[in-house]
Amino acid sequence: MSAMKLTLHIWRQRHANDTGTFETHVVDANEHMSFLEMLDVLNQTLIEQKKEPVAFEHDCREGICGACSMVINGRPHGPLGGTTACQLHMRHFQNGDHIWVEPFRAKAFPVIRDLVVDRGSFDRIIQAGGFVSVNTGAAVDGNTIPIEKDLASQSMDAAACIGCGACVAACPNGSAMLFTAAKASHLGLLPQGEVENARRVQAMVHQHDKEGFGRCSNTYACEAECPKEISVSNIARLNRWYLKSSLTSNV
Amino acid sequence: MSLTGIFLILFLIVHMSGNLQLLADDGGRSFNIYAAFMSENPFIRVISIGLYASILLHAIQGIALALANRKAKGGKYAHGKVAGATWASKNMALLGILIFAFLCLHMADFWVKMRFTDTLTMVTYAGHDEAVQDIYSRVNVAFQELWLVAVYLIGVTALCIHLVHGFQSAFQTLGLTHKKYTPLINALGWIYSIAICAGFAIMPLYHYFPPSYPPTTNSASM
Numbered sequence: 001m002s003a004m005k006l007t008l009h010i011w012r013q014r015h016a017n018d019t020g021t022f023e024t025h026v027v028d029a030n031e032h033m034s035f036l037e038m039l040d041v042l043n044q045t046l047i048e049q050k051k052e053p054v055a056f057e058h059d060c061r062e063g064i065c066g067a068c069s070m071v072i073n074g075r076p077h078g079p080l081g082g083t084t085a086c087q088l089h090m091r092h093f094q095n096g097d098h099i100w101v102e103p104f105r106a107k108a109f110p111v112i113r114d115l116v117v118d119r120g121s122f123d124r125i126i127q128a129g130g131f132v133s134v135n136t137g138a139a140v141d142g143n144t145i146p147i148e149k150d151l152a153s154q155s156m157d158a159a160a161c162i163g164c165g166a167c168v169a170a171c172p173n174g175s176a177m178l179f180t181a182a183k184a185s186h187l188g189l190l191p192q193g194e195v196e197n198a199r200r201v202q203a204m205v206h207q208h209d210k211e212g213f214g215r216c217s218n219t220y221a222c223e224a225e226c227p228k229e230i231s232v233s234n235i236a237r238l239n240r241w242y243l244k245s246s247l248t249s250n251v
Numbered sequence: 252m253s254l255t256g257i258f259l260i261l262f263l264i265v266h267m268s269g270n271l272q273l274l275a276d277d278g279g280r281s282f283n284i285y286a287a288f289m290s291e292n293p294f295i296r297v298i299s300i301g302l303y304a305s306i307l308l309h310a311i312q313g314i315a316l317a318l319a320n321r322k323a324k325g326g327k328y329a330h331g332k333v334a335g336a337t338w339a340s341k342n343m344a345l346l347g348i349l350i351f352a353f354l355c356l357h358m359a360d361f362w363v364k365m366r367f368t369d370t371l372t373m374v375t376y377a378g379h380d381e382a383v384q385d386i387y388s389r390v391n392v393a394f395q396e397l398w399l400v401a402v403y404l405i406g407v408t409a410l411c412i413h414l415v416h417g418f419q420s421a422f423q424t425l426g427l428t429h430k431k432y433t434p435l436i437n438a439l440g441w442i443y444s445i446a447i448c449a450g451f452a453i454m455p456l457y458h459y460f461p462p463s464y465p466p467t468t469n470s471a472s473m
Binding site for chain 2: 106225
């Protein structure tokens, strides 16, 4: 196990209205640590020095919850494609590296503290229409509604979205179209979700705009930085559905 | 953006292919007759009003979009850059402003002179009844200026980069994507952008560096 000495330039911001600044720390790490474990080491040191630890979000630490929002060297979740920050290991860095760590930056994601941003805007997009209205009761038989395999796969691919917000962090426009499109596709492609598609698509897109996210200009940075590699073809699908529902539905 | 963009994409095909007549070795006959037809035909006149409206709408919408998006981004990252986004895709507004500035110069030089002034000489051609404005000579004289040729090449390069992103982006915005056809659209976008801009770039170059024979008699003294 080879030891690494890293210089971290890490964003410190006390609250939403604080201007914030980079703080430099030298951290002793090793190649087996995940990025978050390396931050744990930094925080332990800070606590021992009676200093305020760096606030960062984490939950599952296995790449499926989407909590670990941070930008590492200018890239959401760091330099490795298809990976969350918690699954990024220090072996992808070199001993002596300088690493810049900052919060996701977007108007609709205000910083709460240090690396923690408020992603409540995503919750409100889901509340606006990211659900299927099914009355509770006995579950229907699994094969009652036949679903074509290809559609099921496309829906499943979209459902891989963990709502981490890397798409917004990566987008030069601060747009959350990839997130919104993934959620709308995931539900709307299946027969159970298709029923309320027009209303859902309209409500989710309007909420997206209301939250202050930017408009999509098809830079495709979102797709490149998405830890779940969600395709921008979902955005095209959402555009198609939005256009169709705007022109033909009552909503 | 996408609808006006597609209209402008279609316009560029007509504009470029029609203007290739500037390369014809007939002293400007075919180009001048074509230019007269384009400025007099009522159908073309109606389309051209749509064209000016599209250019303005595309520009205004583009600037509004860029400003709103800049506000939504809320700051840049201190170090490094994100993957995936091409330079063109991130600088469409800048490229658009360059193209618009170029268009103003371009239209002041030819379109204004042809439509609103009497500075162009009238010429008649055998086999064509009416006298037409000699816009060909105006083009030929204009393209003897090295700075203007350079400006045209810059304008056309900006247009090419703008189109490379814009072409496929218009299809994506309208939701016209498909596993089978999207790679084709992307390839077509590249071919279209390069072909259109190469076609436009040849025109000033051809007049600045004329072939061994002089293209017109009145511009031989360069």
